[in-house]
Amino acid sequence: MDLELKDRVYIVTGGTRGLGHAVARELVADGAKVIVTGREASRTAEAAAGLGPNAVGVAVDNADPQAPQRLIATARACFGGFHGILISVGGPPVGGVADNTDEQWLSALDSVFLGSIRLARAAAAELDDGGAVGFVLSITVHEPAPAMTISNALRPGLAGFAKSLADELGPRGIRVFGLLPGRIGTARMRELDGLSPDPDAQRAVNESGIPLRRYGTPREFGRAGAFMLSPAASYITGVMLSVDGGARHGF
Numbered sequence: 001m002d003l004e005l006k007d008r009v010y011i012v013t014g015g016t017r018g019l020g021h022a023v024a025r026e027l028v029a030d031g032a033k034v035i036v037t038g039r040e041a042s043r044t045a046e047a048a049a050g051l052g053p054n055a056v057g058v059a060v061d062n063a064d065p066q067a068p069q070r071l072i073a074t075a076r077a078c079f080g081g082f083h084g085i086l087i088s089v090g091g092p093p094v095g096g097v098a099d100n101t102d103e104q105w106l107s108a109l110d111s112v113f114l115g116s117i118r119l120a121r122a123a124a125a126e127l128d129d130g131g132a133v134g135f136v137l138s139i140t141v142h143e144p145a146p147a148m149t150i151s152n153a154l155r156p157g158l159a160g161f162a163k164s165l166a167d168e169l170g171p172r173g174i175r176v177f178g179l180l181p182g183r184i185g186t187a188r189m190r191e192l193d194g195l196s197p198d199p200d201a202q203r204a205v206n207e208s209g210i211p212l213r214r215y216g217t218p219r220e221f222g223r224a225g226a227f228m229l230s231p232a233a234s235y236i237t238g239v240m241l242s243v244d245g246g247a248r249h250g251f
Contacts, residue, residue: 003230006031010229011071011085013037013062013119016047018186019136019179020088022222023229028054030226033079035071037062062089062115063107068122084229085123087116088136092150100150108150116158120165120176129173132229135162139180139244159240166238175237177228182244185215211246 010027014020015036024034024047033054038044041059048057056078060067075082092108093100120133127133138145141159144152159178166176224243227233242248 008083014088022218023225026222026226063111084132086134178240
């Protein structure tokens, strides 16, 4: 299937590793150009180099109020255009209601929540018909997870914001969506679940309630993200797409 991604330009925040990097890799493989971001300059440069000449790395923190305009300007300067953004941020600290400090809440609010909203608003102001704004959220949007109190609170709020944005931008031909990963075999997920860091290591996951009986691979998530950003998904907006192997109960 041709995703019509050739020479389209996307910004992928958190694109140096994990799920953001997986989407960036699939975009480049299908002919797109990407700006990938990360907090550490060396890691960001290394990730961009690994993606090839159609990728540029920018070391920036999503919490920086200047980040959105800097990234959009870089996309235009390096590749002459800008067609969409995928906003992916690292997961906030784990912990129950009594465990997380005010400082952890404020930090997560600034990077996970307000940072994402700033990026989306800036993109919305600059995108033309056919543009796309995507958020990497979590299945905690629908089903709170144990010991993930901050994520349980902030991700549903971003999903609501995304839906409001989709309604407002639809008349301009700009799509907005969320991706809700379940258990995808990234280093962070394997650490949270107490698994071997080796991505090839397998275990039975029947007890996790995943009908497909396995973790998803980053590439599987990346392909879903690339499709949703692409013109091939041109009539899909305002949705939260679960990428979880069927683990979510309900429609």
